[in-house]
Amino acid sequence: MSKNPSVPPRSAVLGRGSYGEVLRIGEILRKETVGGILLVAAAVIALVWANSPISDSYFALRDFRIGYEPWHLELSLGAWAADGLLAIFFFLVGLELKREFVAGDLRQFSKSVVPIAAAVGGVAVPAVIYALINLTSPETLRGWAIPTATDIAFAVAVLAIIGSHLPSALRIFLLTLAVVDDLLAISIIAVFYSSDIQAGPLLLALLPLAFYTFLAQKYRRFFGTRPATAWLILLPLGVLTWALVHSSGIHATVAGVLLGFAIPVIRSHASGGPSAGPGLAEVFEHRFRPISAGIAVPVxxxxxxxxxxxxWDGLVSAVTDPVTIGIIVALVLGKPAGILGTTWLLTKATRASLDRSLKWIDVFGVSLLAGIGFTVSLLVAELSFGQGSAHDDHAKVGILAASLLAALLATAVLGARNRQYRAVEAEETLDTDQDGIPDVYQENRHP
Structure with a gap:
């Protein structure tokens, strides 16, 4: 507190949040850790297979087509994974973002402004860096959005591997960053990577989406006190919405976010009045997160x-391509510069300071971790250059190299701080009155 009563005390940013939020974020990250390990394993298997003597079988499998052509759904297995399975991932992104702003700590502007602004900085700076490196090549400039995303599953897998005891404040900051910039990425995909838009299917998609939203919002009226049964009706409507959006020319993962936004996160009483706590969103997240983390994203x-x-010649060609250079520089340097720089500027502009348990080196470590842009970056690369093209292959080399380098740098920085993190963890788990709530989350409570 300031010694001069005329000068207000400096507010703290990147605090640990409420205890309920900490528990919820911890549960999400534990599930994402398993998914991240599967994700890394799947990527390694694919990379080894694609460069083995039997590589033809890998590409034959990836390009094998299946589906119903009259509905524009005869797609390769690779396209089904990108357009279909990733829609589940983005459905959860929509759910998570809505949960944060409706019932989570981010409903408070003072707590949401820093991670949201940091996420915007972490999207804008890498995009500008990539564009500057590829400014003289209109053909490769189209990939400017590739280094804008953060892969939360890959990031928490790195944390699990290095055994980091990251404080809850940094975990919440990392998850919020990843969710917000995933939303920004899907917005970029919808605006800049949609082509030959067909108005008919797009307008038709509004019908099942509206019915889906109506049933989801009034689920207690239609499904009683057992909201788990709601998915039996809502799922077919969601699939129909996805199929129509796909046919319209807009990337089908956009439908996943819209369907996630439509799910209520506040539980309602039978009388219709709201009560605090999660609602249908909790049920859907419980059902779909394991599918997303364990199947959709790894596949x-x-x-x-x-x-x-x-x-060797192919590797030299890849690393000298401005696409590869732009992605590596943007993810490894641009991401931390955008996130750390924006956070620092906000603290100066608002006369705020970091929470007492954190230092700027901790924010820098998390910013480096955010440079792991694996999943969504791979998706945007395919949309930018076309799957299997030379620039797409070089972009993937850049994404893989940048994600690995960002992971190693983050490991070095965060690993060096583990002793301090253990001390913070001990403080955050101390419960002297044994009431089930750690003492630090009760310091500001009044009897």
């Missing part, structure tokens, strides 16, 4: 990460 990584390097 997408398997079909997208397999790039044939082509020996």
């Amino acid at each position: 997408f990584a398997f079909f997208s990460a397999g790039v044939a390097v082509g020996g």
Whole structure:
């Protein structure tokens, strides 16, 4: 507190949040850790297979087509993974973002402004860096959005591997960053990477989406006190919405976000009045997060990460391509510069300071971790250059190299701080009155 009563005390940013939020974020990250390990394993298998003597079988599998052509759904397995399975991932992004702003700590402007602004900085700076490096090549400039995303599953897998005891404040900051910039990425995909838009299917998609939204919002009236049964009706409507959006020319993952936004996160009483706490969103998240983390994202990584390097000459060609250079520089340097720089500027502009348990080196470590842009970056690369093209292959080399380098740098920085993190963890788990709530979350409570 300031010694001069006329000068207000400096507010703290990147605090640990409420205890309920900490528990919820911890549960999400534990699930994402398993998914991240599967994601990394799938990518390694694909990369090894694509560069093995039997590489033809990998590409034959990836390009095998299946589906119903009259509905424009005869797609390769790789396309099904990108357009279909990733829609589940973005459905959860929509759910999570809505949960944060409706019932989570981010409903408070003072707590949401820093991570949201940091996420915007972490999207804008890498995009500008990539564009500057590729400014003289209109053909490759189209990939400016590739280095804008953060892969939360890959990031928490790195944390699990290095055994980091990251404080809850940094975990919440990292998850919020990843969710917000995933939303920004899907917005970029919808605006800049949609082509030959067909008005008919797009307008038709509004009908099942509206019915889906109406049933979801009034689920207690239609499904009683057992909201788990709601998915039996809502799922077919969601699939129909996805199929129509796909046919319209807008990338189908956009439908996943819209469907996630439509799910209520506040539980309602039978009388219709709201009560605090999660609602149908909790049920859907419980059902779909394991599918997303354990199946959808790893399968997408398997079909997208397999790039044939082509020996030494191919590797030299890749690393000298402005696409590859732009992605590596943007993710490894641009991401931390955008996130750390924006956070620092906000604290100066608002006369705020970091929470007492954190230092700027901690924010820098998390900013480096955010440079792991694996899943969504691979998706945007395919949309930018076309799957299997030379620039797409080089982009994948850049994404893989940048994600690995960002992971190693973050490991060095965060690993060096583990002793301090253990001390913070001990403080955050101390419960002297044994009431089930750690003492630090009760310091500001009044009897």
